[in-house]
Amino acid sequence: MKQSQMLIPTLREAPADAEAVSHKLMLRAGLIRQLASGVYTYLPLGFRVLKKVQEIVREEMDRIGAQELLLPAMQPAELWRESGRYDVYGPELIRLKDRHDREFALGPTHEEVITSLVAGEISSYRQLPVTLYQIQTKYRDERRPRFGLLRGREFLMKDAYSFGRSWDELDVTYRAMYEAYSRIFTRVGLNFRAVQADAGAIGGEGETHEFMALADIGEDTIVVSENGTYAANLEKAETLWEEPAASDAEVPPMNRVHTPNAHTIDQLCAHFGLEASAFMKTLLYLIDGQPAAVVVRGDREANETKVLNALGGEIIELADGAVVERLTGAAVGFAGPAGLSGVKLLVDREVQAMTSGIAGANETDYHTENVKPGRDFEADLVGDFRNAAEGDLSPDGSGPLKFYRGIEVGHVFKLGTKYSEKLGADYLDESGRRQPAIMGCYGIGVSRILSAVVEQHHDANGILWPPEIAPALVHIIPASAKDEAQMKLANDLYRRFADAGIDALLDDRDERAGVKFKDADLLGLPYRIVVGREAAEGRVEFKSRAEADKETVSADEAFDRIKNM
Amino acid sequence: MKQSQMLIPTLREAPADAEAVSHKLMLRAGLIRQLASGVYTYLPLGFRVLKKVQEIVREEMDRIGAQELLLPAMQPAELWRESGRYDVYGPELIRLKDRHDREFALGPTHEEVITSLVAGEISSYRQLPVTLYQIQTKYRDERRPRFGLLRGREFLMKDAYSFGRSWDELDVTYRAMYEAYSRIFTRVGLNFRAVQADAGAIGGEGETHEFMALADIGEDTIVVSENGTYAANLEKAETLWEEPAASDAEVPPMNRVHTPNAHTIDQLCAHFGLEASAFMKTLLYLIDGQPAAVVVRGDREANETKVLNALGGEIIELADGAVVERLTGAAVGFAGPAGLSGVKLLVDREVQAMTSGIAGANETDYHTENVKPGRDFEADLVGDFRNAAEGDLSPDGSGPLKFYRGIEVGHVFKLGTKYSEKLGADYLDESGRRQPAIMGCYGIGVSRILSAVVEQHHDANGILWPPEIAPALVHIIPASAKDEAQMKLANDLYRRFADAGIDALLDDRDERAGVKFKDADLLGLPYRIVVGREAAEGRVEFKSRAEADKETVSADEAFDRIKNM
Structure with a gap:
């Protein structure tokens, strides 16, 4: 070409x-x-x-x-x-x-x-x-x-x-x-x-x-x-799951707390001065049109795929504000498992294993402390309903997950x-x-x-094509299209590659060398042969796109190197 | 395969x-x-x-x-x-x-x-x-x-x-x-x-x-x-066109003739006892919505492309019965150039050169004899508006057209x-x-x-693929899939073709030989090698799909013949 x-x-x-x-x-x-x-x-x-x-x-x-x-x-x-x-x-x-x-x-x-x-x-x-x-x-x-x-x-x-x-x-x-x-x-x-x-x-x-x-x-x-x-x-x-030993600690009765403007886990952490893992996050979904609540720990993300598979459903969508209000009687941000009725209750196994936690009170601007699974709410389904997190242990015992x-x-x-x-x-x-x-x-x-x-093969100047799919394997660049010796040697090389069945791109444009080099970096062919001042002596500059080093070698050697790759 | x-x-x-x-x-x-x-x-x-x-x-x-x-x-x-x-x-x-x-x-x-x-x-x-x-x-x-x-x-x-x-x-x-x-x-x-x-x-x-x-x-x-x-x-x-010498023959005045049920040129020939070339056939078109009449000799077909190009139009369609009646005042089959007004009149050069002819009278059930171009109607445009016909002379002087x-x-x-x-x-x-x-x-x-x-390469039994685009070049058919010697030789050949980079199809199905041969004819690969009774002696039957003859040759020779093609 x-x-x-x-x-x-x-x-x-x-x-x-x-x-x-x-x-x-x-x-x-x-x-x-x-x-x-x-x-x-x-x-x-x-x-x-x-x-x-x-x-x-x-x-x-x-x-x-x-x-x-x-x-x-x-x-x-x-x-x-x-x-x-x-x-x-x-x-x-x-x-x-x-x-x-x-x-x-x-x-x-x-x-x-x-x-x-x-x-x-x-x-x-x-x-x-x-x-x-x-x-x-x-x-x-x-x-x-x-x-x-x-x-x-x-x-x-x-x-x-x-x-x-x-x-x-x-x-x-x-x-x-x-x-x-x-x-x-x-x-x-x-x-x-x-x-x-x-x-x-x-x-x-x-x-x-x-x-x-x-x-x-x-x-x-x-x-x-x-x-x-x-x-x-x-x-x-x-993730690897080991059921924690049940705690004997007595949990005080549930306690309603005024939490105005605390809609999010971050706001709740600030309000109570606790880690996110102390909370029970309750999300309301419509699954094939039917309401369901999913409860995960405050530091976790619900996994909609796992929820959908647990219920054998086809379409899952987060309920909008109006639906949340109808189901919980409260604005978004105040749902909780205790006292929630008329929805299927899916509780993540981590939540089920908590001694107690803080959850929404199903009343706008209120949360409830000391919510105890099994005592204060009964799950319809307990299972793995959360996303894995970095650092969790692999289920096959091969260590932390990245x-x-x-x-x-x-x-x-x-x-x-x-x-x-x-x-x-x-x-x-x-x-x-x-x-x-x-x-x-x-x-x-x-x-x-x-x-x-x-996305994987580039640097600041352009693409670095892997050889097997590069548009051509080698870029032949005469530094000056006006220099006869350079053009002759460049054309000779181009023909030799063609005869050997190797795709080469010959930059025969009448452009400044700098423009050609910039374009060559951008196009990213794996190897570059610059035919410059030493053309008359049959010597060229050989460079791999991936490496900064250039070498001056004979045109024959440049050809052989690429041919033998 | x-x-x-x-x-x-x-x-x-x-x-x-x-x-x-x-x-x-x-x-x-x-x-x-x-x-x-x-x-x-x-x-x-x-x-x-x-x-x-x-x-x-x-x-x-x-x-x-x-x-x-x-x-x-x-x-x-x-x-x-x-x-x-x-x-x-x-x-x-x-x-x-x-x-x-x-x-x-x-x-x-x-x-x-x-x-x-x-x-x-x-x-x-x-x-x-x-x-x-x-x-x-x-x-x-x-x-x-x-x-x-x-x-x-x-x-x-x-x-x-x-x-x-x-x-x-x-x-x-x-x-x-x-x-x-x-x-x-x-x-x-x-x-x-x-x-x-x-x-x-x-x-x-x-x-x-x-x-x-x-x-x-x-x-x-x-x-x-x-x-x-x-x-x-x-x-x-x-077609080659030479203007005929103008005739001096006196043409009698136009004469209205009752021609009930004579809508077509065939019917008119029968009615008048004349050749089709004695008539002037008048066709009404809408060209980009504008009416035009095209007059060609009774034995000719109008060429819509030529008409369109002459007028520089884009869309040409034959006028329907209602439009024809509106334009000519007569049912379809009785239009003629004489007395037709309100439409562009395109007259084929052959018609223009006629001494006289019979044309529609623009009145249902009537035609007119002795219609003379130039005297009885004036063309808006004279030109080549007809299809070439077999036997016409080529415009470049290279003889009759087929x-x-x-x-x-x-x-x-x-x-x-x-x-x-x-x-x-x-x-x-x-x-x-x-x-x-x-x-x-x-x-x-x-x-x-x-x-x-x-469409070009088939016979009664199936396709005959040209070698360069055949799905495979050679069809290897062991007569019986149950015969070990046959299957071995067939497989050997198959591998040799594969190694030589030649596409071969091996019919290794457990079917009767007759079924395989019928399918082979249908599929139409250029060459067929049947491995049959003489397999043990390394001999096969070689046949070209295009020819009826079969030859018994050594497997080596069959391979070489195809390889050298």
Whole structure:
């Protein structure tokens, strides 16, 4: 590639609305441009990276025997009604009508389409197991598209679906997929963790792991034990739990205390001069429309996923002020478990183990001291309803937990029979009985990988592409386009790389050397060869993007070094 | 690929609604499946062909220096309003609203997006010329999706756009693209013609060629001279014209004749006992809402494109019965040029050259004899308003014209400045003057190529894939999966091909040999190696799909033959 002929519109400054480093750098390096909120064009250099990531994904999918196909983006609404997701999916599902007023959705995912395809084509146990995948454009009308390719409305995904005859067979496929994902994320150069995740609304019964690229801007919190043997999404993360010995201490009767303006735990700590752990925090939710109260210690965060799973619900939302008042008779900030009726009471096991605590009095401006679990309130359900906290002990005994931020780049999921039952993907087993296929689904955010990689691989001057997905491996820069000896040697090298099948970018622009070097740092190709004053002697400057050191070597040696990498 | 593990759902019968041979065969060979009208899934084998076609397109585009990028399918309606196409495009444009009620279109083509991109990124003559392309899913809500991938609503296209500084520069790019297209269609194995086409509504000023795959089900008629030097779409095709010597014969005055029930030229020929060429056929149109009458000889077809171009109009439609009655005072079938007022009168040059003819009398059930051009009516415009006919002489003197049916698989088009002016894609030239970029656009129906190839390459038993795009080059078929010697030799061969980087499909299914052979014919891989009774002696049967002859050769020789192809 000759830079003078390529569309690589680098920018000195990123647009003001780009927040994430990766978003800024990808705009500045001329990799992407926004067309509409969450909708991006991949410019030639960005597309080259995207293509290389796709090739890696394809190689690793093919290696485990997954078969590539291509499903349509336009999906009949009918299919989504059959699976029951047409209404559940909400405004994220982009809907449209064709000229005959028939309803379609633009696929955010393809469980419905693939399951109905397999339902039509597979009928015998002899045709199973089978794993099918595609690399395809997906559509999700995100409420808050952000961070460039990280959360877009039109994006590229690899989605795979496996169909098997037993959970054991699914285990094998799941494990193969898990390992393929690990290879993919390693090859693209990501520092990642596979973490246990919540099966939640998608399917319910199965095991599931998310692959998280570590990055401060990540929207997920992941929880990892010191030696790394335990790793989970915060939604799912558990902690080691030992029931404390019951205390014999006598607890005085409950005592109503006037606490005007103390709505928050911080305000209560100040008011009572106590640690947050002395309080019982009571949160009111609507779960599938039904009210529930969740009580956690004042220093804890309620975990909505755990609450939802405990009740087998689908949608959880914090109750608004009006609902709180109706349920507790008090303004927000004064709810408590004692004397609360008409709601399901979920009490975190830590609260249940407290000798006593201070809780809201269900009366505006009042709290109650000496609230004793079992004496002053009776839980409907006691369990783990809180988020893990840093320093908590790992449930597998591998020590204290640490928190990281992660970008979800992949997800493997044991779906079971949810879709195969609804959409009729069944087969006749060896004894002629009809059985639903046991499914798994496996996604990779292909375009999102670009953002995650740049988030992890950059410095103050630009991107540092990992070699396997770099737009080109080497950047050849003649210091002066007007110097014949320099241009000749640069062109010679360029041709040698081309003949060797190595992607090189030749900066043949008539620009000042300083401009070219700045652009080179920004673009971030792994190796740089500057053809300068010693061109006539066949000597060039060799530098790795990641290192500050430059070396002057012969052009032959520069070529050989890169060729042998 | 091992057939027992692949999803290749072959069918004995095609669904009843599949009309075209290619559609039937692609369904029967398990290459595609319909999800909704005009919306198809590419199954693994079909996807392999699609990928190979894409790779050929990509290679040839890269070879001429075009740069690949990827534009979004979701396009803001705003852009389409700027270009003026949002309303013009009609119901073919799929429209949707996002969660904020903002309007989008799903791109049927990307002139708007690419032009606005270039408008933002290119500002100097030094950045031009540039040619950008993508291979991307397109959406058109066709009124009559048909013939499988031939006319779909979601389909894969390669679209390229060039931006240059002069028409000369555009000529160079256009020629390079034309030649790249010729190489692409040759490599995928198509029998095609590049034909002159009408610039029409897209752009107006420029030259344009369509690449037509010859096939009886083609929706276009193409007109080719005997030696092939002249080739044009029927819309555009011209004929050699020599003005006949004016006749001195006296023409009697017009004579009104009662012609009840003679609405058509056939009926009139019967009624008068004359050839169709004795009549003047008068058709009434609305052109951008304004009435016009077009008069061609009774044995000719009016050419609406030529009429439209002569008037510089955009939309032409045949007037309905009510409008015809209002304009002529008579039922449909009795219009004529003499005495017709209030409409623009376009007279084909052949009619204008007639000494006299029979025309409608503009009175129901009456025609007029002895209608003489110039005496009995005065044309507003005389010109070539008819379709060429088989046997007409080519305008370049290369002899009689023949007609073929063609499938449009590619289109190259000199756009000029239509979009660059509307969307602000201009640059500063060497003297600092602002100039609009001169554009070309170039499309290939990537998915449509599959249908066109199958339409041209099949026999009664199935497909005959051209080697370069075949799902695999060789089909290895052990006659019996239960025979150890056969399976061993078949597997050996399979591994040897894999090691040599040659795609092979091994039919390792436990099926009767007859079933396997039938499927092999249907799938249509170029070469077949049957491992049968002589497996123990290392001998196999070698056959080309295109030829009936089989040969028994050593496995080594079978391998070498394919390797050396």
